[in-house]
Amino acid sequence: MNNLIKSINKLKPIIRNNNSNKLFFSSSTTIKKPGIFNKSQSILDKPLRRVFFNVPGSDKRKIDKSLALSDIIDSIVLDLEDGVSVNRKQEARDTIQKAVVEESFGKAEVLIRVNSVDSGLLEDDIDMIGKISSYIDGLVIPKVEHPDHLIYITQLLREKCGETNANNLKFMACIESAIGLINLKDICNYNEKINENKSQLNALIFASEDYCADTGITRTPTATELLYARSAVVNHAVANGLQAIDMVCINYKNPEALKKETHEGVQLGFHGKQAIHPNQIEIINESFRPSLEKFNFATKIVEQNEIHQSQGKGAFEIDGKMIDMPMVKWARNILSIESFYPPRDLEEIEQSSDENQK
Numbered sequence: 001m002n003n004l005i006k007s008i009n010k011l012k013p014i015i016r017n018n019n020s021n022k023l024f025f026s027s028s029t030t031i032k033k034p035g036i037f038n039k040s041q042s043i044l045d046k047p048l049r050r051v052f053f054n055v056p057g058s059d060k061r062k063i064d065k066s067l068a069l070s071d072i073i074d075s076i077v078l079d080l081e082d083g084v085s086v087n088r089k090q091e092a093r094d095t096i097q098k099a100v101v102e103e104s105f106g107k108a109e110v111l112i113r114v115n116s117v118d119s120g121l122l123e124d125d126i127d128m129i130g131k132i133s134s135y136i137d138g139l140v141i142p143k144v145e146h147p148d149h150l151i152y153i154t155q156l157l158r159e160k161c162g163e164t165n166a167n168n169l170k171f172m173a174c175i176e177s178a179i180g181l182i183n184l185k186d187i188c189n190y191n192e193k194i195n196e197n198k199s200q201l202n203a204l205i206f207a208s209e210d211y212c213a214d215t216g217i218t219r220t221p222t223a224t225e226l227l228y229a230r231s232a233v234v235n236h237a238v239a240n241g242l243q244a245i246d247m248v249c250i251n252y253k254n255p256e257a258l259k260k261e262t263h264e265g266v267q268l269g270f271h272g273k274q275a276i277h278p279n280q281i282e283i284i285n286e287s288f289r290p291s292l293e294k295f296n297f298a299t300k301i302v303e304q305n306e307i308h309q310s311q312g313k314g315a316f317e318i319d320g321k322m323i324d325m326p327m328v329k330w331a332r333n334i335l336s337i338e339s340f341y342p343p344r345d346l347e348e349i350e351q352s353s354d355e356n357q358k
Helices: 002-010 040-045 060-068 086-102 122-135 147-161 163-167 178-182 184-188 190-194 208-215 224-239 255-268 278-287 292-310 325-338 346-357
Strands: 014-016 023-025 051-056 075-079 109-113 138-141 170-175 201-206 243-246 272-275 316-318 321-323
Touching: 040 224, 040 325, 051 060, 051 278, 060 086, 075 086, 086 122, 109 122, 122 147, 122 163, 138 147, 147 163, 147 170, 147 184, 147 190, 170 184, 178 184, 178 208, 178 224, 184 190, 184 201, 184 224, 201 224, 208 224, 224 243, 224 255, 243 255, 255 278, 272 278, 292 316, 292 321, 292 325, 321 325
Parallel strands: 051 075, 051 272, 075 109, 109 138, 138 170, 170 201, 201 243, 243 272
Antiparallel strands: 014 023, 316 321
């Protein structure tokens, strides 16, 4: 009987302290209110990364070509890894070092893809980066399979660049294997293992060809065999406030194949796509722009939401569709992406609106 009474006492009603975010049991046990777990909205604070343009670091001509296109490329990736043969690694380091110091990359983000942690080449890459860390924006880190890979690179950078310069570099982690996919949750939160509040991780990049080689998946034109992996990368990225960058379209001479693959990536929720040829840039850029129909609809939602909110109303209707806060959030995301593009022609907008009303 005494045990029953003790159990009932433990289940006494919760008392809320209106002056704080804490809850109290009547037994004086403090319960901490949970924090915010969904970080998806912080993606809007990150720069637009529609085109991830890969350039071999050993090829000065291709680097110069990327410089000429820097006004239409969001992120230029100077490659030290797979795009460079083993006997030209040091030449690539020297070429990249000279280029980032002496040349202007315009508005493009400048990233260096280093060699993987297990390659035996990474340490020399970091030595070079220590000399130019203030000239670049971040690193693309290949073959990330565990949070310890990012922790190791963080430690190397702090040793070579100093803590302040090292902490200013952004990380883009490439997911290229089954074990990398399985460990996505821990990779996205690698900073917690070293008690760091701020994460340098900005994006996850899906490397399809390496992933297929690792898993034994047979690559097909439809890419349905990659749907699970691509969706997993997007979901983990968004949940942790990171951007998701889609795979390279290796059929770079076929613009229709690129359009189809990029459109599928947009539908899956990717924020950008890797490119390996200048002809891919414009198609990718335009594919990630919201359609005129989406833009018009999003504009209506945001405008009507302000009116209805001022009237104390929540949900409302537009064009026969019920609009609530998730749809308002979607509309704001669309307008945020649209803001990076040149203004649309007013006549084009009005013509599209008239057609939708018919």
